[in-house]
Amino acid sequence: MASADGPLLDGRWRLGPQLGRGSQGQTFLATEVARRQEVVIKRVKLGAGWKSFELHERETKVLGQLRHAGIPRLHAAFEEPRGTFNLVMQRMPGTDLRALVGKQRLSELELKDLLVRALEILDYLATRTPPVVHRDIKPSNLVRDKDGTLSLVDFGGVADSAKDGGSTLVGTYGYMAPEQLHGQVTPATDLYSLGATLVALAGGVEPEDVPRKGLAMDLAKHLPAMSRPLRDALSAMVAPDPDQRPTRPRDVLALLARSPEPAPMPRAAATIAPTALTAPGPRALARPVFLDVPEPLRAALRLALLGVAVGGFVALAVLAITVRALGGAVGLFAGRSRRAGITTATADVADVFTDGRDGFSDLARRAVARSRR
DSSP states (O other): OOOOOSOEETTTEEEEEEEEEETTEEEEEEEETTTTEEEEEEEEEGGGOHHHHHHHHHHHHHHHHOOOTTSOOEEEEEEOSTTEEEEEEEOOSSEEGGGGTTTOOOOHHHHHHHHHHHHHHHHHHHTSSSOOBOSOOSGGGEEEOTTSOEEEOOOTTOBSSGGGGTTOOOSOTTTSOGGGGGTOOOHHHHHHHHHHHHHHHHHSSOGGGSOEETTEEOHHHHOTTSOHHHHHHHHHHTOSSGGGSOSSHHHHHHHHHOOSSSSOOOHHHHHHHHHHHHOSSSOOOOOOSOTTSOTTHHHHHHHHHHHHHHHHHHHHHHHHHHHHHHHHHHHHHSOHHHHHHHHHHHHHHHHHHHHHHHHHHHHHHHHHOOOOO
């Protein structure tokens, strides 16, 4: 654990060394004193400009609504000292992929694993209401742990509706989809950035240095040894025209599963496909249920499953809200020394209920999912 010897914020978080600085604020490593658990704190000063503050508020709102193993959990948001706004987030385990570009080539199996894990996170974001668009996917914002677990970090440029693109230019040159220059964002915008990230990791050069055919990356020339399905999937993801790109992460999975040859898929490749479609993390892509059950029994079973899912969602949502309210009420009458502990304990219990609520939400999505066979 890194040394944290800075000021104590909100009576709970001990500030540590600076991790980075950007146009939207500074990021620090910190420690939760009560648990001695490392967290990340992003700090934005009001004097940084109203756009930075607006993005900070949006990041706070969106992260507070997201529950996914591959996305940092929001722990707290507060103002201290006056005019400095702090966002406390879970520190995701592992190291970012920035150092791999130009230094280490990944095998095709590793590239596919990264792609599928990232697509699972993007599918979760794209199926929120409204859809959430990260807008700045690149190697430095993807963190991989030793066991291969992948996380997407830095939601400072996040948009949670199409109109949130606005006049603020968010993104990184080379990884940014062309439509972002005009303030237009959709889930396909993130697919472009993810595709550009995989191209950079596969070829060892930044996306702007990849050979071009017109406006499009010439991946046949740049990555001739790559298998046809993976190269075709990446080519579709980085199409300059958003209308020519896959619209959903699961569409990319379909491209990956497509074989260019009429012959059966080799045994080694066949063993990868089931893992790719179900791995990893708790929020797998929604798959239809009861496919082998004849109608009208299938419709009745799906309706019953939907009823259970909706009932569970409502019950756990009410419990989460109730626990947080009780924790806040008890904290008002507790001393300052005990308040942080009470807040932490009730937040943990509420998070368990919230995770269960999101599980019922995913169950409802599966109940209404339609087969595309």
